[in-house]
Amino acid sequence: MLRFILLTLLYGGVSAGSHSLRYFYTSMTPISGLPEFVIVGYVDELEFVHYDSDMKKMIPRQRWIAESEGPDYWERNTQTARGSEQMGKVNIQTLMTRTNQSGGIHMYQQMYGCELREDGSTGGFFQFGWDAKDFVSFDKEQSVWVTPVQWGEITKKKWDKDQADNQQTKGYLEGICIEWLKKYLRYGERQLRPAAPTVSFTRLGDSKKLSCVATGFYPQSIELKLHRDQAAADVPYSSGVRPNHDGTYQMEKQTDFEPSDPAKFSCEVDHAGLSQKLVVFYEPKADSMLPVIIGIVIAVLVLVALTVVGVVLYRKKAGQKTGYNPAKTSDKAESSSNSSATA
Numbered sequence: 001m002l003r004f005i006l007l008t009l010l011y012g013g014v015s016a017g018s019h020s021l022r023y024f025y026t027s028m029t030p031i032s033g034l035p036e037f038v039i040v041g042y043v044d045e046l047e048f049v050h051y052d053s054d055m056k057k058m059i060p061r062q063r064w065i066a067e068s069e070g071p072d073y074w075e076r077n078t079q080t081a082r083g084s085e086q087m088g089k090v091n092i093q094t095l096m097t098r099t100n101q102s103g104g105i106h107m108y109q110q111m112y113g114c115e116l117r118e119d120g121s122t123g124g125f126f127q128f129g130w131d132a133k134d135f136v137s138f139d140k141e142q143s144v145w146v147t148p149v150q151w152g153e154i155t156k157k158k159w160d161k162d163q164a165d166n167q168q169t170k171g172y173l174e175g176i177c178i179e180w181l182k183k184y185l186r187y188g189e190r191q192l193r194p195a196a197p198t199v200s201f202t203r204l205g206d207s208k209k210l211s212c213v214a215t216g217f218y219p220q221s222i223e224l225k226l227h228r229d230q231a232a233a234d235v236p237y238s239s240g241v242r243p244n245h246d247g248t249y250q251m252e253k254q255t256d257f258e259p260s261d262p263a264k265f266s267c268e269v270d271h272a273g274l275s276q277k278l279v280v281f282y283e284p285k286a287d288s289m290l291p292v293i294i295g296i297v298i299a300v301l302v303l304v305a306l307t308v309v310g311v312v313l314y315r316k317k318a319g320q321k322t323g324y325n326p327a328k329t330s331d332k333a334e335s336s337s338n339s340s341a342t343a
Contacts, residue, residue, distance in 0.1 A: 019044055019192070021181040022113035027088025029106050037085040042113075043184045044192060044219050046247070051081040064188040084110075095130050098151045107131055114177035118272075124173025128155075143170050194218060195248055196273035201265070201282040203257065209237075210257035210282060212267035215250035223270040226255050229263045259284070 022042045030036055035052035042048065048065045051058045058077040060066035091108045109129035116122055126138035136147045136155050143166045145156045160166065185192055197217035203210050214224055220241045226233040237254040244250055257265070265282040 018115055018117040019181060019185055020113060020115045021177055021184065022111065025084060025088065025110035027085070027092055027108040029092060029104070031105060037088050039081050039084070043181070043188065046188070046192070048184065048188075049077070051078070053085055056082065062188060062191070064191060065184065068187040095135075098154065099130070112173070112177075114173050114181060116178060116181055122174060122178050124177060126169060126173065138166075138169055138173075140170055140173055143167060191247065192218075194271070194273035197222065197269055197271055197278075199267055199269050199278055199280045201267065201280065206259070208257050208259075209254050210265060211252050211254045212280070213250065213252045214267075214269050214271075215244065216248045217250075217271050217273055218248045219272060220249045221272065222249070222251055223268075224251055224253055225268045226253050227266045227268060228255070230266075233265065 020042070024038075024040045024042075026038045028034065028036050035054045037051075037053040039049075039051040039058070040047055041050070046062060048060065048062045049058055050061050056078075058074055058081050060069075060074075088108055092106060095108060096102070096106060107130070109132070110127070111129070112124075112126040114122060114124040124140055126140075128135045128137065134148045136145050136152050136159075138144075139146050143163070145159045145166075147153060147156045195216060195218040197214040199212065199214045201210060201212055212224065212226055214222060222241065226235055233255040235253050235255055237252075239250075239252040241249050241251050253267075255265070267280045267282075269278045269280075271278075
């Protein structure tokens with residue numbers, strides 16, 4: 001199935017250290033409260049441009065693109081998007097006819113883009129979908145279109161007749177798209193630069209769950225492994241990669257833990273922001289000191305209690321020998337008219 005769900009697409013397919021430029025187009029039959037047409041552009045995982053049929057305007061989503069491109073760029077892309085919006089409406093009607101559908105909710109989707117890998121190699125893709133399933137896609141190496149459905153053969157044959165256009169599509173993916181990606185990376189260099197994760201273990205109170213948390217990293221591609229005595233630990237819970245408020249990401253993995261377990265737990269992390277793999281060991285010092293601290297507190301309280309008891313007993317004993325009575329003295333001090341409060 002064509003992965004046109006944006007988050008699924010964005011969170012897969014790009015390795016650590018690589019960069020990508022991707023565009024997603026979605027045309028829909030009318031639904032109340034939703035735009036019928038949307039374009040979203042991404043550099044890596046950051047949405048940097050947006051267009052929809054309600055606004056009728058391509059707008060920036062990142063400061064670096066807004067500050068780097070002038071009015072001509074936005075006007076040109078707005079006009080192109082409006083043309084794609086009209087084409088989407090036509091294609092919805094065409095595909096409804098080909099799939100023998102006269103009503104209902106339908107989506108015509110387009111995804112294309114390119115990737116610049118860490119080793120300098122490149123990749124590119126151009127795909128179309130109908131109701132979240134593969135419709136037709138471009139084979140860049142052969143410069144032909146392929147389809148997994150019989151009703152897609154009409155489109156495939158029509159597009160393959162225009163080999164000049166196929167070569168232009170190939171040229172865009174291998175050349176123009178890569179050049180724009182490099183340009184956008186320069187624009188957003190500071191924000192798009194890899195950021196190394198901060199890694200730590202957490203354990204709440206006497207919980208029997210031990211968590212390794214990596215946070216503050218960018219881009220989102222990360223490998224996090226929990227080990228028990230250098231062997232892979234069971235991981236009943238993984239948060240997956242989650243966004244932070246500042247554009248970085250976080251991830252948590254959790255394993256079962258017994259405080260009496262003598263095994264050594266470690267967390268191994270590999271990320272583009274690190275020069276080498278990072279290994280952090282769990283140090284149960286805080287946990288092991290808790291009983292000691294409690295013991296010290298109890299000992300101090302007992303010592304204080306014994307001291308108080310000793311003082312009281314001493315005073316009682318001293319009072320019996322001298323005729324001194326602290327209670328009566330206290331009474332006399334509070335009421336001087338009580339003359340009977342004498343020894």
